Amino acid sequence: MPRLEHDLQGPSDHVLICVDLDIGPEPPRSGQRTIKPGSEAEKSFVLDILRDLAAIPVAALATKEGVEALADAIATAFSDAWLAHSTESKPTKCSKSWWTDECSETFGVYQLSRSLTDYNRFKKACKGAKRGFFNERIAEITTSRKHPWDLMEWVKQHKLPPCEAICNGDWPCHDMDNLWDAIHSTYNSASGRKYDASVLDELPDELVREWADFLEHELLSALKGCSNSSASGPDHVTWVHLKELLKDNHVLALFIVLANACLRVGHWPHIFKESLSVIVLKPNKPSYAVPKAFRPIILLITFGKLIEKMIANRMQFDAVKHDIFHPNQLGSICQRSTEDAGLILTHLFFPSINHEMFMAVLRKQGFSPILVEFFASYLVGRSTIYCWNTFQSDSRSVDVGVGQGSALSPVISGVFIAPVMKLFYIKVAPLNTMLLSFVDDGTILAQSKQLDDNNVGLPVLDGSPLAIYKHDDRPPNQDPLGSNA
DSSP states (O other), X not given: OOEEEGGGOTTSSSOEEEOOOOOOSSOOOOOEEEOOTTSHHHHHHHHHHHHHXXXXXXXXXXXXXXXXXXXXXXXXXXXXXXHHHOEEXXXXXXXXXXXXXXXXXXXXXXXXXXXXXXXXXXXXXXXXXXXXXXXXXXXXIIIXXXXXXXXXXXXXXXXXXTTOOOEETTEEOOSHXXXXXXXXXXXXXXXXXXXXXXXXXXXXXXXXXXXXXXXXXXXXXHHHTSOTXXXXXXXXXXXHHHHHHTTSHHHHHHHHHHHHHHHHHTOOOGGGGEEEEEEEEOTXXXXXXXXXXXXXXXXXXXXXXXXXXXHHHHHHHHHHHTTOSOTTEESSBTTBOOOOOOSEEOTTOGGGOOHHXXXXXXXXXXXXXXXXXXXHHXXXXXXXXXXXXXXEOOXXXXXXXXXXXXXXXXXXXXXXXXXXXXXXXXXXXTSOEEEEEETTEEEEEEOOSSHHHHHHXXXXXXXXXXXXXXXXXXXXXXXXXXXXX
């Protein structure tokens, strides 16, 4: 409680008000730990990881405990190196992204001497640092990423209206706990829903296909397409770091052993199931007062994402080869791309996939029992921490869907939607209609000689392509914008 200290008043006509604050043995930390790209600290960070991974033997794994132990050992190597070489920074509105160690050194010398010569050295160091930083940034945007419009102001993140609160139903979220509850309930709305796999009975059972172990070229091929500018996950390891680490043959063999063991044992390590869900704006929304105007981007452990990419590539190849996907199913599938947008939207599809229904679909489509058993472990026991600007929620259980940001999410959605496409053509075969799918968007095309005939026929089709979901008591949000005559 505040108290008056008359003894400390002295000649002043004001009495001092004193307050005791218990801050513990160490002052609270408000900064974040970082390693500057291209610095000596980053090189030492990679070298320390290589040293620790070299001490882990490459041996075949036959138990879930062995898979967990190997994943934890690799994650520990990453964590120890990060804590050893990262430094705590407290960015403020005065912080400069171009600031270098040379700037700090010359500024320190000038503070002590206050001489014009040292001041000029400081200004010269700042000028060189700014020139080098922005030249590198411009070269990356225009040459590496080939997105010169990223330099424009209009492509930057849209700022929220300062007076608009996020609402959970009819109630505004005035504190962070309410906001986390609103976000979590929105992105897990399908949790606990019933499902009925009997809707798949009309489709034939595909022949069960074998699963082969991963090879080194599959891992390197999956790694090659990863963007160097992607954000890192909770392990702070980027694709740049991983590409450098996997140049070592021992590390490459270690990752191959872990990837194959995850499939053969049928177990996805617990550390890969932890994620950060960064909440970002959906563009061009008239209002941002509801959670559906935002979408979660999932940040996962990087070397876990690499294994997911290998599985996704294998599943896509297998599904295309054996005609699991419908010919009109486009987008996020190898050799099946399109620029067309859909007219019917299944909102929040990735985080709303029912896990049990997905397992039934996998068995129906003839995927290997090894893969089915793997997904039985992959889809359960997942948790995430929601991030809103600099705020973070507590860890929350996620028992439905797959995160938008996982390499498996578009493949899983494609496999999940494939029966919808095939059932549609079975049920509406007499009608002159067509269904096109682009990832989780669909377009119904009705053709006839007169527009009136189409307008009469479209209500008959209302809900038909997505009848598989109606057993889930969760009809999609359909918004037919018109028809073609």
